[in-house]
Amino acid sequence: xxxxxxxxxxxxxxxxxxxxxxxxxxxxxxxxxxxxxxxxxxxxxxxxxxxxxxxxxxxxxxxxxxxxxxxxxxxxxxxxxxxxxxxxxxxxxxxxxxxxxxxxxxxxxxxxxxxxxxxxxxxxxxxxxxxxxxxxxxxxxxxxxxxxxxxxxxxxxxxxxxxxxxxxxxxxxxxxxxxxxxxxxxxxxxxxxxxxxxxxxxxxxxxxxxxxxxxxxxxxxxxxxxxxxxxxxxxxxxxxxxxxxxxxxxxxxxxxxxxxxxxxxx
Numbered sequence: 001x002x003x004x005x006x007x008x009x010x011x012x013x014x015x016x017x018x019x020x021x022x023x024x025x026x027x028x029x030x031x032x033x034x035x036x037x038x039x040x041x042x043x044x045x046x047x048x049x050x051x052x053x054x055x056x057x058x059x060x061x062x063x064x065x066x067x068x069x070x071x072x073x074x075x076x077x078x079x080x081x082x083x084x085x086x087x088x089x090x091x092x093x094x095x096x097x098x099x100x101x102x103x104x105x106x107x108x109x110x111x112x113x114x115x116x117x118x119x120x121x122x123x124x125x126x127x128x129x130x131x132x133x134x135x136x137x138x139x140x141x142x143x144x145x146x147x148x149x150x151x152x153x154x155x156x157x158x159x160x161x162x163x164x165x166x167x168x169x170x171x172x173x174x175x176x177x178x179x180x181x182x183x184x185x186x187x188x189x190x191x192x193x194x195x196x197x198x199x200x201x202x203x204x205x206x207x208x209x210x211x212x213x214x215x216x217x218x219x220x221x222x223x224x225x226x227x228x229x230x231x232x233x234x235x236x237x238x239x240x241x242x243x244x245x246x247x248x249x250x251x252x253x254x255x256x257x258x259x260x261x262x263x264x265x266x
Contacts, residue, residue, distance in 0.1 A: 035083055035103065039063045042072075049073060060098075070108075120170070130178075142173045149180045149198075159190030159208055205244070215256070220264075224248045235259040 029035065040062060048057045049072065056076030065085040069092055076096045085105040089112050096116045104124040115135040122141035130147045135154045158172030172192040180200045188208045196216040204219075206226035215235040225244030235256035240263065245251065254260075 030085075030105075034063055035085055035105075036065050037063060038065055038067045040067070042068055045069060045072065056097075065103075075113075139172050140170045143177050144173055144175045145177065146174075147178045148174075148182055149178045151179070151182045153179075153182055153184045153187050156184065156187035156189070158192050159188035159210075210250075229254050231255055237261065240264050 045057075045059070045064070045067070048059070056078060057074065058078045059074075059082055060078045060080040062079075062082045064087055065083050066087060067084070068088045069084075070088045070090040071092060072089075073093050074097055075093050076098075077094065078098045079094075079102050080098045081101045083103045084107050085103050086107060087104070088108045090108050091111045092109070093113045094109075094117055095113045097114070098118045099114075099122050100118050101121040102123070104122065104127045107124065107127045109124075109127055109129045109132050111131045112129070113133050114129075114137050115133050117134070117137040119137055119139040119141050122139065122143075124141065124143045124146055126145040127143070128147045129143075129151055131150045132148070133152045134148075134156055135152055136157065137153075138157045140158060158174075172189060174189075174192060174194045174197050176196045177194070178198045179202050180198045182199075182202045184207050185203055185205045186207065187204075189212055190208045191211040192209075192213075194212055194214050194217050197214070197218070199217055199219045199222050201221040202219070203223045204227045205223055207224075208228050209230075209232050210228050211231045213233045214237045215233050216237060217234075218238045219242060220238050220240045221243070223243040225247045226249060227244075228249040230250035230253040232253075233255045236259055238261045240261065242248075
């Protein structure tokens with residue numbers, strides 16, 4: 001399972017025309033017990049937390065799909081390669097947790113604390129992260145279709161690291177993600193995928209967007225003061241009523257500017 005999670009994740013978030021189009025779930029049996037069932041109960045997890053005496057619990061590679069883990073203290077927990085598909089983690093504290101290569105398909109993380117969490121290779125398609133705190137986290141993974149409305153993503157580190165290519169050129173995949181009203185101040189989303197993302201009224205102050213794909217995205221009413229738009233693809237993007245546009249960086253360096261929507265239709 002660990003090799004499957006890693007190989008599929010790398011295929012999905014690696015840059016390149018062919019690799020970028022590969023589906024993360026291609027070849028994975030999503031109906032298998034390993035992806036849909038839990039081998040522990042909430043009581044088991046609570047017992048581990050209690051027995052850890054305040055230290056982070058080790059749940060790596062565990063099957064926890066479908067469990068109600070809402071409100072639990074999982075600060076610093078090791079959940080690497082764990083499966084939490086459709087799990088209920090509303091209001092849970094996952095601050096500083098290791099979520100690398102973990103599966104959170106359609107998981108409920110509304111209001112969860114994920115600050116400083118490690119998310120390299122995470123799979124969180126269609127997950128509910130509304131109102132969650134992902135400040136300073138590293139979401140280098142697949143969040144396609146997720147709900148991050150009202151979430152806090154201050155100083156998020158989701159940009160591709162072109163200096164470290166031992167694992168290939170990795171980046172955050174926020175395709176069709178709902179980021180309406182989200183706070184992304186100071187976030188690094190360089191070379192990330194934000195096609196058709198909803199960024200309406202989002203705060204993009206000082207966000208690094210260099211080389212990212214914003215085609216079809218909705219930025220209506222967004223604050224872009226200090227945001228860097230160098231080589232950002234804005235084909236079909238709605239750039240209407242932007243706040244701080246005159247203070248955006250490299251605004252004239254956008255790509256496909258003639259295809260962007262800059263005025264609301266009557």
